[in-house]
Structures are given as C-alpha cells and as structure tokens.
Amino acid sequence: MVLLAKIALGFGATVVLAGAYTFREGLLRFDVDESRGQEHHVHVWVPAAIVPMAMHFVPREQMIRAGEQSAKFMPLVHAVAKELQRYPEAELVEVHDGEQYVRIRTHNGNLQIDAQEPGQKVHVSCPLATIDDVSRELAALAPAS
Amino acid sequence: MSHRTRNLFPVIAFLAAAFLYAPLNSQAQTSATQSGTSAHGERWLHVRVISTNSKGETVRVNVPLELAEKVLPAIDHDRLHNGKVRIGCMDCDGVDIRTIFEAVRSSKDGEFVTVQSNDADVSVMKKEGMLFVHVHDKNKPKHSQVEVKVPMKVVEALLSGSKDELDIVAGLHALAGQGDVELVSVKDDDNTIRVWLDSKNVTTD
Numbered sequence: 001m002v003l004l005a006k007i008a009l010g011f012g013a014t015v016v017l018a019g020a021y022t023f024r025e026g027l028l029r030f031d032v033d034e035s036r037g038q039e040h041h042v043h044v045w046v047p048a049a050i051v052p053m054a055m056h057f058v059p060r061e062q063m064i065r066a067g068e069q070s071a072k073f074m075p076l077v078h079a080v081a082k083e084l085q086r087y088p089e090a091e092l093v094e095v096h097d098g099e100q101y102v103r104i105r106t107h108n109g110n111l112q113i114d115a116q117e118p119g120q121k122v123h124v125s126c127p128l129a130t131i132d133d134v135s136r137e138l139a140a141l142a143p144a145s
Numbered sequence: 146m147s148h149r150t151r152n153l154f155p156v157i158a159f160l161a162a163a164f165l166y167a168p169l170n171s172q173a174q175t176s177a178t179q180s181g182t183s184a185h186g187e188r189w190l191h192v193r194v195i196s197t198n199s200k201g202e203t204v205r206v207n208v209p210l211e212l213a214e215k216v217l218p219a220i221d222h223d224r225l226h227n228g229k230v231r232i233g234c235m236d237c238d239g240v241d242i243r244t245i246f247e248a249v250r251s252s253k254d255g256e257f258v259t260v261q262s263n264d265a266d267v268s269v270m271k272k273e274g275m276l277f278v279h280v281h282d283k284n285k286p287k288h289s290q291v292e293v294k295v296p297m298k299v300v301e302a303l304l305s306g307s308k309d310e311l312d313i314v315a316g317l318h319a320l321a322g323q324g325d326v327e328l329v330s331v332k333d334d335d336n337t338i339r340v341w342l343d344s345k346n347v348t349t350d
Contacts, residue, residue, distance in 0.1 A: 026244040072221075083212040087187075090346045091207055099198040 016077035025049040026110060026127040036119030048130040055137060067141025074139040084111065088128075188209065188321045189346055195337045207346060210321045217314050229306050229312030243304055249276070250297055276300060282333070289333030297322050 011136055025048040055063070067074075082089075093104040101116040111131060113124040136141040188210040196202035218228040237337065249271055258269035266281040280291040302319035306312035320342060329340035 036297045076216065076219045080212075083209075083215045087209055087346065089210065090209070091205070093207075094203070094205040096201065096203040098202070 001071040022047045022049050025129060026108075027125070028127070028130060029122040030121065031121075033121040034119060035105045039083060048127040049128050052137065055134065063138075064141050067138045068143060070138050071142035074135050074142060078135035078139055081111075081128050081135055085109065085128045085132065159270065174209060180293050183285055186344060187346070190320070191339070191341050193337075193339045196335055197337070198335055209346070210317050210342075214321070217317070218305060227311075228312065230311045230313055231309060232311060233309060246300060246304055252266045271284070271297070274298065284350050289331070292330045294326060294328055296320070296321070296326070 014102040028044075028046040028048050028051060030042070030044040032040065070077075073095040087106055089106060091103070091105045093102065096103045099112070099118050103112075103114045105112050106128065107125075110125045110127050111128065113122075115122045190208045190210055190213070192204070192206040194250075195202040196204070212284055214228075217225075221227070247294045252269075252271070254272045256268055256270040258267065260267040264282070266279075266283070268277075268279045270277045270279075272345045273296050276297055278291075278293040278295075282289040282291070296319070299316050299319045302315040303311045303313070305315050322340060325341070325343040327339065327341040329338065331338040
C-alpha cells in the first residue's frame with residue numbers, strides 16, 4: 001500500500017513538473033468565435049514549448065520549401081520578434097472603424113492580435129520567443145541569396 | 146524516511162512547480178511597472194488619427210523608436226533598402242534640396258517663406274533648432290490647419306545618406322535624441338491627425 005502511494009506520488013509529481021515545464025514558455029492560443037448564422041467556435045491552445053520540438057518532426061523537404069517560400073519575410077519577422085521581446089507590455093496598433101476593431105499589442109511577452117466585427121471575434125496570442133525561434137529556424141533553411 | 150517527511154512530498158512538488166512558473170510571474174510584474182512611462186528612457190513615436198465622421202474611425206499606433214531603428218534595415222522592398230529610401234528628386238527641377246537645407250541650417254532663426262493668398266497661408270520658419278511649416282487652408286468650410294515641426298538635426302540625419310537617398314534609420318536615431326515633441330498636427334473638417342514623440346508606451350488622449 002505504501003509502495004503504491006509512493007509510485008502515485010512520484011507519478012503525480014512528475015506530471016506536475018512536466019506540465020509546469022511544458023507551459024513555462026506560455027501558450028499559443030487561437031480563438032475564433034462566429035455568431036453569424038451557424039455558430040462556430042474554434043479554440044486551439046498549444047503549449048509554446050512543443051512548437052520548436054514539433055518542427056523537428058516535419059519532413060526535411062517540407063521545411064526547406066517553407067524556408068524558401070518565407071525567405072523574403074523571415075529576416076523581418078525575426079527582427080521584429082527579437083526586438084519586441086524587449087517590450088513585453090505595449091499597445092502597438094489600435095483601430096476602431098465603426099463596429100470593426102483591431103488591436104495588436106504585446107502582453108506578458110506574448111504578441112496578441114484581436115480582431116472583432118459584428119458576428120465574428122478572433123483572438124490570436126503567441127509568445128514572442130516562439131515566433132523568434134520559428135522564424136530563426138525557417139530563415140536558416142532558406143537558400144543563401 | 147519518517148511519515149512526516151513523506152507528507153512533505155506534495156508540498157515540495159508544488160513548490161518546484163511554482164519555482165518553474167516563477168519567471169513568468171516576475172515578467173508579469175516587470176511588465177506592469179513598464180506600462181505608462183517606459184523604462185530606460187525609451188522613446189516612442191505615436192500616431193493618432195481621429196475621424197469625426199459617422200463611423201468615428203480611430204487609429205492609434207505606438208512604435209518604439211529603437212525597434213523601428215533595428216527593424217527597418219531588415220526590410221528590402223521597393224525603394225526601401227537597408228534603412229534608406231531611394232528618392233528620385235533630390236535635385237528637383239534643378240533645385241538642390243541639400244544645398245537649400247545647408248543654407249537654412251547655417252542661417253539665423255527667422256521666417257523664410259511666407260505666402261498669403263485667398264486660398265491658403267503658408268509659412269516656413271526656423272526657430273531654436275526646429276524647422277516649422279504651417280499651412281492654413283481656407284478653402285474648406287472649417288479651415289484646415291497643418292503644422293509640421295521637425296528638428297534640424299533630424300533633417301540633417303535624413304540627408305546624411307548618399308545622393309538621392311533619405312537615411313531613415315539615421316533620422317530615427319536623431320529623433321530619439323530629442324525631447325518630447327509634437328511633430329505633425331493636422332486638423333480639418335473630418336480628421337484630426339497627430340504624430341508625436343514621448344517616453345510613454347501608451348497613447349493618452
């Protein structure tokens with residue numbers, strides 16, 4: 001009985017630590033709520049730590065193709081993500097146009113994009129460090145110009 | 146191992162998890178202190194457009210100057226390369242803009258251009274290291290006012306590139322060295338536009 005309790009405790013502690021480590025780098029969040037006609041709700045929450053890891057499982061040729069296609073923009077994305085990490089809390093862009101609303105800001109080290117219009121709401125949040133990692137990896141795969 | 150020690154395992158596991166989360170919490174606290182006035186004397190360029198039409202459009206853009214300085218060289222598009230914009234009219238119709246600027250820079254403070262007509266009043270003046278351009282358009286029902294204030298050092302930095310180029314990065318760098326200043330103010334029937342520089346990372350209207 002005591003042995004079982006020890007195993008359960010060890011397993012529980014491991015789960016807690018693994019969870020804490022996985023979510024330590026934050027969450028990649030993508031929420032879409034549509035209330036026009038048929039209601040659609042899409043909520044995707046992914047631990048940011050697994051994104052660079054998952055990239056290693058993507059076939060090499062696919063990654064090279066992605067690197068080629070994004071070669072023009074990745075140095076810019078990388079520069080923006082790297083620099084924005086110095087501003088973890090900033091309102092960058094806010095646009096109100098009648099019932100439409102767009103906001104781009106950094107919050108707790110995440111890049112957050114909110115877009116709203118009647119019947120549709122989109123929220124995207126991604127840790128800047130993850131954007132930096134991904135853009136750096138893709139830029140490294142791009143052919144040298 | 147005593148019974149009491151074994152009971153501490155969940156507490157230790159919890160503390161370890163809390164410790165791992167700690168950087169996020171401290172980051173949040175740091176972030177909170179950074180809202181409002183930014184740290185380390187950061188300079189922010191703000192753009193605000195408020196439209197008075199029925200839709201009430203509002204645009205607010207806040208850009209840290211240092212970020213713009215670092216990011217601009219990474220853009221290679223059309224006429225913008227390496228933080229410099231290529232323009233084809235630095236010698237417009239035989240008028241050399243660099244020579245005119247040099248003449249203005251080396252001259253004493255004063256009003257250089259004054260145009261007064263039924264349609265508009267225009268004046269260009271230099272005062273205390275600033276170049277002022279003021280346009281008052283009389284044609285619209287509610288007269289529109291355009292005021293531009295540019296530090297001479299910024300113009301000098303912009304023109305520091307090679308011929309037919311404006312060095313935007315050098316201009317931003319020079320701008321970062323300026324105090325709080327309103328650079329552009331436009332007021333007309335439909336819109337109010339403001340571009341200004343300060344140390345706050347939020348727009349306070």
